[in-house]
Amino acid sequence: MDSREDLTARARIRDAALRHFGEHGFDRATIRGIAATAEVSSGLVRHHFGSKEALRDACDAHLARMVSEINDRVRADPAPGEVNYVSVSLAAVGPYRDYIRRALVEGRAEPLFDKVVELSADWMAEADKKRSDRPVVTRQARATVSTAMALAVTMLHEHVSRGLGVDVFSPDGEDLLARVLLDLHSHPMLSPDEAAAMRARLPGKPRKRR
Amino acid sequence: MDSREDLTARARIRDAALRHFGEHGFDRATIRGIAATAEVSSGLVRHHFGSKEALRDACDAHLARMVSEINDRVRADPAPGEVNYVSVSLAAVGPYRDYIRRALVEGRAEPLFDKVVELSADWMAEADKKRSDRPVVTRQARATVSTAMALAVTMLHEHVSRGLGVDVFSPDGEDLLARVLLDLHSHPMLSPDEAAAMRARLPGKPRKRR
DNA sequence: GTCTATATAATGATAGAC
DNA sequence: GTCTATCATTATATAGAC
Numbered sequence A, B: 001m002d003s004r005e006d007l008t009a010r011a012r013i014r015d016a017a018l019r020h021f022g023e024h025g026f027d028r029a030t031i032r033g034i035a036a037t038a039e040v041s042s043g044l045v046r047h048h049f050g051s052k053e054a055l056r057d058a059c060d061a062h063l064a065r066m067v068s069e070i071n072d073r074v075r076a077d078p079a080p081g082e083v084n085y086v087s088v089s090l091a092a093v094g095p096y097r098d099y100i101r102r103a104l105v106e107g108r109a110e111p112l113f114d115k116v117v118e119l120s121a122d123w124m125a126e127a128d129k130k131r132s133d134r135p136v137v138t139r140q141a142r143a144t145v146s147t148a149m150a151l152a153v154t155m156l157h158e159h160v161s162r163g164l165g166v167d168v169f170s171p172d173g174e175d176l177l178a179r180v181l182l183d184l185h186s187h188p189m190l191s192p193d194e195a196a197a198m199r200a201r202l203p204g205k206p207r208k209r210r
Numbered sequence C: 001g002t003c004t005a006t007a008t009a010a011t012g013a014t015a016g017a018c
Numbered sequence D: 001g002t003c004t005a006t007c008a009t010t011a012t013a014t015a016g017a018c
Helices: A011-027 A031-040 A042-049 A052-074 A083-093 A094-105 A109-128 A139-155 A157-164 A171-186 A192-202 B009-028 B029-040 B042-049 B052-075 B085-092 B094-106 B110-129 B139-155 B157-164 B171-186 B194-199
Strands: none
Touching: A011 A042, A011 A052, A011 B009, A031 A042, A031 A052, A031 B042, A042 A052, A052 A094, A052 A109, A052 B042, A052 B110, A094 A109, A094 B094, A109 A139, A109 B157, A139 A157, A139 B139, A139 B157, A139 B171, A157 A171, A157 B110, A157 B139, A171 B139, A171 B194, A192 B029, A192 B094, A192 B171, B009 B029, B009 B042, B029 B042, B029 B052, B042 B052, B052 B110, B094 B110, B094 B139, B094 B157, B110 B139, B139 B157, B157 B171
16 A cells, blocks of 8 residues: 555545455445545545545556556566466455455456456467367457456455365465365366367357357 | 245345345345335334344345255256356356345355355265376365356356456356356366476475365 | 535434324 | 334535635
């Protein structure tokens, strides 16, 4: 959260909003509470942002900017074939995790999701080179679903933590999670033959690549 | 939603609450709105459930009962090696999709999640028989993460729909999604060697199975 | 840019009649 | 079991002073 104490009031309000929205959700969070955290009056919040909705929009926009920067940094980074492209992004985005989680399930923060899909597609393009059979669906489609799956653990972290017996955001949890993901990602649920058979049994007419 | 018109007022309120909570979220949903949908007075809601929170608890409990029934039905069903165990559950639970989605991301509806994990673990036990190498993590752990991933598309359906270019809950979307999942599940992201190499590079000390 | 004070509107909870 | 009426709280939005 920019960690400096001498931020403009506007920035302090925005950061406070990010925290409150993340912690309590948009509805439960109050302008007064945000103002208190930012150490300003509720009137000033209105002066700068106009309304609660607009304040949320400002939060989304700020996050999108940040994600763009992270995106560039990850791309520049030479770390090859890292499955953890999502973990990396999420780590960088750490303090905003709660906010992002809520935003995503509410269908907001589109630029954020789409950036991660791009990243995933890049990685997948590499993997596709080693692949013998031609994919039956576009890379974009596979990257999208793959991204959703990669975000699932974060989205459902309470349940995953319960199932794993350890908080997934703790060091132990991260370690265990990494091992689980490694196992899952190296052991396909279906053989190519099984997949083909199931695909043949699909109700819809055979369709074009989309 | 039990679809009968002649339900007890209590049941009508509960069903209306399920819809309102799902559509608008718990905070935004109002007792008055729920009462209106159920065609009763707001006073009666209080009479039957005491408070908004208690009403939500009743919704969760009702859903848990339903899921248990679905669970039993799926288990009894001879459909073998169906990847779609989640789709099946979700289809049966269709009208409550929005409610479930919100409940899950808020860390609620534990019994629901845990039941699906059980189902997933059962299916995985079958798959493990065909497996040569010994998994490095418990089946419970793998089933948990796997379940979270399987639920991801539902959780993030707006974003997935946007990425796919088609509503995932439409017939076309379901068809495309099925093909994507088939492709993803039959093409591991990592080879066993790669996975082993990455596991070796993991920071934590090698750990016991958990 | 920043504050205080107030208007206005909803909502959850409650009490009590039928 | 069901309703009407009302209270008390809380939050956003607003207006205007410094």
